[in-house]
Amino acid sequence: MSDLEERAELLDSADGLAALRELFxxxxxxYLDGNSLGALPRHVPARMQDxxxxxxxxxxxxxxxxxxWWTAPERIGDRIAPLVGAAAGQIVVGDSTSVNxxxxxxxxxxxxxxxxxxxxxxxxxxxxxxxxAGSAARMTGHRVVPVDPAEVRGALxxxxxxxxxxxxxxxxxxxxxxxxxxxAVHEAGALAVWDLxxxxxxxxxxxxxxxxxxxxxxxxxxxxxxxxxxAYLYVAERHQTAFDSPLxxxxxxxxxxxxxxxxxxxxxSVRGRVGTPDILSMLALEAALDVWDGVSVDxxxxxxxxxxxxxxxxxxxxxxxxxxxxxxxxxxxxxxxxVSLRCENADETEAVMRALTERGVVGDLRRPDILRFGxxxxxxxxxxxxRAARILAEVLAV
Numbered sequence: 385m386s387d388l389e390e391r392a393e394l395l396d397s398a399d400g401l402a403a404l405r406e407l408f409x410x411x412x413x414x415y416l417d418g419n420s421l422g423a424l425p426r427h428v429p430a431r432m433q434d435x436x437x438x439x440x441x442x443x444x445x446x447x448x449x450x451x452x453w454w455t456a457p458e459r460i461g462d463r464i465a466p467l468v469g470a471a472a473g474q475i476v477v478g479d480s481t482s483v484n485x486x487x488x489x490x491x492x493x494x495x496x497x498x499x500x501x502x503x504x505x506x507x508x509x510x511x512x513x514x515x516x517a518g519s520a521a522r523m524t525g526h527r528v529v530p531v532d533p534a535e536v537r538g539a540l541x542x543x544x545x546x547x548x549x550x551x552x553x554x555x556x557x558x559x560x561x562x563x564x565x566x567x568a569v570h571e572a573g574a575l576a577v578w579d580l581x582x583x584x585x586x587x588x589x590x591x592x593x594x595x596x597x598x599x600x601x602x603x604x605x606x607x608x609x610x611x612x613x614x615a616y617l618y619v620a621e622r623h624q625t626a627f628d629s630p631l632x633x634x635x636x637x638x639x640x641x642x643x644x645x646x647x648x649x650x651x652x653s654v655r656g657r658v659g660t661p662d663i664l665s666m667l668a669l670e671a672a673l674d675v676w677d678g679v680s681v682d683x684x685x686x687x688x689x690x691x692x693x694x695x696x697x698x699x700x701x702x703x704x705x706x707x708x709x710x711x712x713x714x715x716x717x718x719x720x721x722x723v724s725l726r727c728e729n730a731d732e733t734e735a736v737m738r739a740l741t742e743r744g745v746v747g748d749l750r751r752p753d754i755l756r757f758g759x760x761x762x763x764x765x766x767x768x769x770x771r772a773a774r775i776l777a778e779v780l781a782v
Contacts, residue, residue: 419758422608
């Protein structure tokens with residue numbers, strides 16, 4: 385056994401979160417793709433069996449009241465709230481991330497002062513955010529200004545209405561300065577909208593503490609909600625009264641069952657709803673969130689940084705110099721919970737990831753040359769990190 389293997393064993397034996405792995409359906413595969421799709425919590429199938437056979441099968445329409453279906457979007461939002469540093473009553477669950485980005489950007493544009501007509505968008509953002517921001521700009525008469533996150537402060541001005549940023553870059557794993565950038569946006573008189581897809585469930589966010597205006601996020605990555613599980617929308621309490629959704633659906637009406645032709649928005653986070661909730665995926669998410677009971681996000685962050693540090697150390701020790709280059713920042717304050725490695729030869733990227741998968745290490749890639757490895761602290765251990773780096777070295781040596 386190598387020194388690194390021995391260290392991995394010692395680190396795993398001292399890991400206070402190690403027992404949480406037993407809450408998930410996992411095999412001998414090293415699963416490092418939880419930043420795309422989280423693993424299945426073991427108890428979710430039994431919960432869904434009950435939802436389908438009893439709540440839907442037996443109670444049928446009565447479950448909207450008796451099983452709490454109608455209030456699920458707000459109830460589950462309140463369960464997500466502590467994971468992103470928000471008080472209750474500010475998060476509603478439903479729709480996709482893309483739809484919620486649209487709601488947030490348009491609503492933020494409507495909240496902005498007169499004369500502000502620019503929407504600053506992270507130039508390196510996940511493509512959908514940019515596409516949606518462009519549509520929102522056309523709808524509101526604004527214009528989109530792509531800007532590198534490192535240059536946001538210099539791009540802010542009297543015409544800036546909204547700034548849409550990703551908390552963690554999906555390609556590189558770089559963690560952006562949410563507190564500092566939010567403060568700069570506010571100092572310029574604009575509103576900050578954050579996409580938390582690659583940070584919620586992996587590190588502390590602090591939405592309330594840092595004065596974020598609006599935020600969105602998915603639930604199928606580090607929150608383990610399942611494929612296509614509903615996203616969420618955060619609207620800071622101070623903005624809720626003036627929040628003007630571009631999608632005023634019937635379930636966000638103050639009295640939805642009055643079926644009146646005139647729209648009157650509900651109070652609080654409910655006005656972020658649109659149509660009938662997707663109950664099956666909604667309740668699978670609610671069950672999945674049980675794995676967070678009693679878990680400290682600070683402890684998750686500490687393990688995340690230790691895991692990614694150790695993986696980078698193993699890569700440096702095992703992989704021949706120059707074959708891959710880390711593009712994820714070494715500095716803890718600039719790192720999310722993934723490690724991205726750039727292949728020396730871009731043409732071999734897909735073949736390398738395919739070979740890793742065949743040998744029991746599952747990550748993913750981003751073209752043209754990025755290998756991505758996501759570290760979900762609830763179920764990934766240090767032995768997983770060591771094994772992944774060792775097998776990567778073996779694959780690259782072929």
